[in-house]
Amino acid sequence: MGWAIASRVENSDKQRKMSDINELMLTAAYEALLVTDANLRVTAYNQAAATFLGHADPTGMSLPSLLHSSELDGMFRYIVENRERDFEVQTKIDERFYRVRTRLHYKTDEDISIGIAFQDVTEMVRLNRARRDMVANISHELRNPVAKIRLIIDSLFHDADKPKRKKSIQSLRDIARETDSLQWIVQEMLDLSMIESGQSIVRMVDVPLTEMVTEAVERMTEQASNYDMVVTMDVPGGLTTLCDRDLARRVIINLLHNSIKYSPEGTEIGVVAQDNGEYVTVSVYDEGPGIPAKQTERIFERFYQVDSSRTKTEGTGLGLSICKHIIEAHGGRIWAIPAEKAGGGRFAFTLLNANHNHDTD
Numbered sequence: 565m566g567w568a569i570a571s572r573v574e575n576s577d578k579q580r581k582m583s584d585i586n587e588l589m590l591t592a593a594y595e596a597l598l599v600t601d602a603n604l605r606v607t608a609y610n611q612a613a614a615t616f617l618g619h620a621d622p623t624g625m626s627l628p629s630l631l632h633s634s635e636l637d638g639m640f641r642y643i644v645e646n647r648e649r650d651f652e653v654q655t656k657i658d659e660r661f662y663r664v665r666t667r668l669h670y671k672t673d674e675d676i677s678i679g680i681a682f683q684d685v686t687e688m689v690r691l692n693r694a695r696r697d698m699v700a701n702i703s704h705e706l707r708n709p710v711a712k713i714r715l716i717i718d719s720l721f722h723d724a725d726k727p728k729r730k731k732s733i734q735s736l737r738d739i740a741r742e743t744d745s746l747q748w749i750v751q752e753m754l755d756l757s758m759i760e761s762g763q764s765i766v767r768m769v770d771v772p773l774t775e776m777v778t779e780a781v782e783r784m785t786e787q788a789s790n791y792d793m794v795v796t797m798d799v800p801g802g803l804t805t806l807c808d809r810d811l812a813r814r815v816i817i818n819l820l821h822n823s824i825k826y827s828p829e830g831t832e833i834g835v836v837a838q839d840n841g842e843y844v845t846v847s848v849y850d851e852g853p854g855i856p857a858k859q860t861e862r863i864f865e866r867f868y869q870v871d872s873s874r875t876k877t878e879g880t881g882l883g884l885s886i887c888k889h890i891i892e893a894h895g896g897r898i899w900a901i902p903a904e905k906a907g908g909g910r911f912a913f914t915l916l917n918a919n920h921n922h923d924t925d
Contacts, residue, residue, distance in 0.1 A: 595681050600627050602676035604640050616682060627680075633657055636664065643668055643678060660686045694866065709742035716742075737790075744787060752882045755814070766808045766893050770918045773803040773844060777835050780816035784824065791829045795820065799837040805844050806916040811890045815898075816846065818883045819911050823850035826909055843896065843914040854903025854910065863900055864888040887913070 596616035598609040606622045614620055617630045628637040635655050643651055643666055651666045667679040716735045781795050788795050805812065816835065823833045831851040838845050855863055862868050866885040891898040891913045898913035 595683050597679070597681050598622075598627075600640075600678045600680065602644050602674075602678075604628055604637075604644075604678075606630075607677065613682070631657060639664075640666070640678065640680075644676060654685065660684060661689045662686075694868075709746050712742045713739055740786075752886065755882070755886045766811060766890075768806050768808060768894070768916075770804050771807055771809045771812065773805050773837055773846075774799045774801060776805070776809060776813050777816060777837065777846070780813050780820060781835060783813075783817055784820040787821070788824055788833065791824065791827075793824060793827060793829065793831055793833055795833045795835070797835040799835070800839065802919075803837060803839055803844055804918040806918040807894055808890075812894070812915060815887045815890050815913060816848065818887050819848040822883055822911070823848060823852065823909055826850065826852035828852065839917065839919075840914070842917055842920045844917045845912055845914050847910060847912040849906065850909040852909040854906055854908050855900045857902035857904055860900040860902055864898070884911075887911075891915075 596613035
């Protein structure tokens with residue numbers, strides 16, 4: 565008899581322990597988890613579900629009335645009527661996307677419970693769409709330069725039309741321009757790959773700012789001249805930044821490339837730097853349409869692009885996102901000044917000032 569009592573006590577302790585563990589698991593879960601009866605009234609829920617439904621205690625409330633989704637209402641009723649054990653669907657609730665999974669527990673017609681899990685997949689849906697758009701954009705971007713290069717080469721070597729030297733030189737310049745476009749796309753894809761794989765290492769050294777800006781401007785001078793643009797720079801001598809020279813230069817090049825894309829032909833693009841004590845601020849400005857105030861934050865999102873009809877060439881939507889990643893990895897920040905305030909396009913970013921004693925802060 566004593567053994568039987570001890571066994572029952574031990575089993576009871578195990579059950580209480582399992583109950584506590586189950587409750588802890590439900591509370592810690594990111595997903596909204598709940599249980600309803602056959603009439604779709606909530607009988608159990610975790611904290612995430614209470615937050616999701618917007619009620620501190622939704623017990624006894626009708627789930628369809630809480631969700632306001634005719635699609636889910638129909639799905640839940642179908643599950644009950646057809647005793648569907650497992651079901652899964654992706655749907656939209658209040659402008660967000662959710663993967664909804666159900667598990668039906670059936671004993672009798674009066675004893676039916678439905679376990680339901682809501683997983684917010686809004687960000688995953690957005691990224692999948694953005695990636696599809698990116699692939700479409702890149703395919704389009706690669707196809708155009710390749711086709712143009714092929715046509716130029718055909719015209720150069722057409723037997724019936726031997727090109728003259730002047731025409732040949734212009735054709736070669738056109739080939740160079742289209743090749744630059746291809747190279748730019750490949751570089752952005754490589755940068756993205758390095759960022760996502762965690763292989764983008766920042767090597768911080770003292771770099772004379774004038775030298776770095778000059779290198780970036782020289783790199784983009786030919787591309788600017790194709791559109792009769794002039795790139796100027798105003799960088800005080802003696803400014804030295806603590807940065808990874810290649811990565812920081814890439815930021816300036818990306819911003820110049822962005823300005824060339826959006827600015828009218830025959831206009832000026834400038835790079836300006838100033839000493840702000842702990843940091844050095846570098847700005848790139850142009851006479852293009854600029855960034856509307858509503859888009860100054862989103863412009864740095866991966867794959868995000870403003871109206872492509874205003875650009876000379878389309879792009880991958882990665883350039884500014886890559887800039888943001890690089891600058892933040894340096895401990896600085898990057899921002900866009902609204903067109904309404906800047907009177908054109910203007911981006912600015914900060915890098916550590918190597919001449920400032922950071923150890924005394």
